[in-house]
Amino acid sequence: MGFRCWRERALIGRLAVVLAAIFVFFASAPQTQAQSTEFRQAVAQAAARDADLATFYRARNFEGIWGDDRRRRNALLTAFASAADHGLPAARYEADALVAQLQSGSTAAAQAQAEVELSRLFLQYARDIQTGMLTPSRIDSNIKRQVPLRSRLGTIQAFVQSSPSGFLRSLPPGSPEYARLLRQKLEMERLLARGGWGPTVPGRKIEPGQSGPQVVALRDRLIAMGFLARTNSQSFDAAMVNAVQRFQQAHGLAIDGVAGAGTLREINIAPEARLQSVIVAMERERWINRPRGQRHVWVNLTDFTAKIIDNDSVTFETRTVVGAVHEDRYSPEFSDVMEFMVINPSWYVPRSIITKEYLPQLQEDSNAANNLLITDASGRVVDRNAIDFSEYTETNFPFSMREPPSQGNALGLVKFMFPNRYNIYLHDTPSKSLFGREVRAFSHGCIRLADPFDFAYALLARQVGNPQAFFQSELRAGRERRVNLNDPVPVHLVYRTAFTKEDGPMQYRRDIYGRDARIWRALGREGVAVRAVQG
Incomplete structure (x- = not known):
């Protein structure tokens, strides 16, 4: 109970x-x-x-x-x-x-x-x-x-x-370049926390065989930068020559092993400024965060090079001449697709060049620029001696100008077309001497190639059995000939003052158009700043 x-x-x-x-x-x-x-x-x-x-x-x-x-x-x-x-x-x-x-x-x-x-x-x-x-x-x-x-x-x-x-x-971005830039940024932030690269190097020129305080300062700077193994030598010896040459190669300078004014100027740039370039390059890499094409053409304006990239590896490279440092001649940055090349091209002179450069010459002498044909709206050649050029201005000049195919044609013997609203393309040039310059900014905006024939062979190799024989046959014919690319190739005109090499030191180039300086100032306004990180 x-x-x-x-x-x-x-x-x-x-x-x-x-x-x-x-x-x-x-x-x-x-x-x-x-x-x-x-x-x-x-x-x-x-x-x-x-x-x-x-x-x-x-x-x-x-x-x-x-x-x-x-x-x-x-x-x-x-x-x-x-x-x-x-x-x-x-x-x-x-x-x-x-x-x-x-x-x-x-x-x-x-x-x-x-x-x-x-x-x-x-x-x-x-x-x-x-x-x-x-x-x-x-x-x-x-x-x-x-x-x-x-x-x-x-x-x-x-x-x-x-x-x-x-x-x-x-x-x-998942690109290898972004990953390498990120690593470089973090390394440089740790470098800044350790004091950077030490004192700058005094003087305007240091040559092999010299010794003294300037050489010691140069030695210490090159060691801190990673271009010279640690040494007690106080003379500009062979090891230092090699180190200077490696530095020059990594900074787009003439490779002579002499620490002249230009080389010393680059050596003395502060690591903070180099870090700014890396951060700007990362922002630029984000702007192009899309597939670039298993095969693509990469033109870095500041590096004065054009490369064919196949599956992330450089398979062809040539020097370039880019737009001059002038308001109307800067080469723009954009991406498009190369569809064809023209062998033995005519040069259809852009109107801006006609009115700003050739019209004043013709007003003084109607036979000026006599390598160019003057044509009307229908494309018919007009007798220049029948024109009173003094009647015309930049706004009302009614004629066009064309240079027929020839060895001296402004476009050389081949041009590579990726049709775009900016009228920019890659091409040959009769002005070969400019490719020997350290800074190669001389064109009206288009990209001139030092090795245009080899560039053509590389592009044609995927669609003809003997690209060199094919190209040379068309060239000898002397006629203007369009050759379509069976597989159009993306082209990227970029501007990188800091970029990486898979198997070498960080690469830096001069900001020839001042664009990266403007980007850095804009990033600063958003709150981006250089920092030092212990680690």
């Missing part, structure tokens, strides 16, 4: 607990539901100012993505913490206060505001690290590059369906 009573009392007790729990559940359910509704309404209101976020949240009934997912929050905060490693301003993605507000906000409206702001910061970071912080054309009108911006809505939709940390790691 006692046991039975005890069991009944226990059952009654447990029932009371269950009933109490049920009471609490039903009592609190309306309140919880009310808070959820209030939060969703607040999310809808906070997201309304951003069309992409409004669409995203509407599709999920305005439920949050950050508050209940610690992995997602932590992955985002980790990515934000490493933003400065990529040359982005860490302060731009300050999120700790938002996370605190999201987790313990006093009102649903405050939590919703933090929720939407975190999503906005995520999208800002994704775009910055994937395709760059800046709009190139706003920095320099000759940067014509079309940045491959990703859909903001597509980005956040893909994010919530992916591993958070994996998705965020996939955002930066």
Whole structure:
């Protein structure tokens, strides 16, 4: 009887607990539901100012993505913490206060505001690290590059369906160049923390065979830069000559082993300035964050080279001449696709050259530039002696000018066409002496090639059995001949004052057009700065 009573009392007790729990559940359910509704309404209101976020949240009934997912929050905060490693301003993605507000906000409206702001910061970071912080054309009108911006809505939709940390790691450019630039940046930040490369080198010229304090300063600088093995020698010996030559090669200088004024100027550039160039190169790499083509042509304007790249390896390289340092002659930056070459080309003179250069000459002497034919709107040749050139100005000159195929043609004997609105292409030139210069900025904007025939052979090798014989046969015929490329080749005209070599030292070039200086100033306005990092 006692046991039975005890069991009944226990059952009654447990029932009371269950009933109490049920009471609490039903009592609190309306309140919880009310808070959820209030939060969703607040999310809808906070997201309304951003069309992409409004669409995203509407599709999920305005439920949050950050508050209940610690992995997602932590992955985002980790990515934000490493933003400065990529040359982005860490302060731009300050999120700790938002996370605190999201987790313990006093009102649903405050939590919703933090929720939407975190999503906005995520999208800002994704775009910055994937395709760059800046709009190139706003920095320099000759940067014509079309940045491959990703859909903001597509980005956040893909994010919530992916591993958070994996998705965020996939955002930066995946090119080998970006990875090497990132390593170089981190190495240079550690170098700055150790004091950099030490004192600069005095004097204007140091030659092999010299000795003394200048040589010692040069020796120490080259050792610190990694071009010379550690030594106690105080003379400009063979080892130092080799080190100077390696430095000159890595900086696009004439390789003579003499530390002349130009070489010393480059040697004395501070590591902070070199680091700025690396950070700018990383931003530029983000602007071109798309497939470049298994085979593509890479023209680096500051390096004065054109390369054919096959599967990330250089298979052909030649020197170039690029646009002169003049307002109307800068070579632009853009990407397009090479479709054909023209053997024995005519030169159709751009109107800007006709009116600004040739018209004044013709007004003084109607026989000036007599290698050029003057043509009317129908392409018919006009007798220049029948024209009174003094009647015309830059705006009303009605004629065109063309240079027929010849050895002396301004385009040489072949041009390579990737039709574009800027009228830029690669071509041969009769002015071969310019390729011996250290700085080769002399053209009207097009890219002249030192080895155009070999360039043509390399392009044709994939579609004819004997490219050299084919090309030379067409050349000897003397007629203008268009040869289509069976497989069009992407062409990228780029401007990199800092770039890497897979098997060599970091490469630096001069900022011939001042573009990278303008980019650095723009990055600075966004909060990017050089830093030193212990490690």
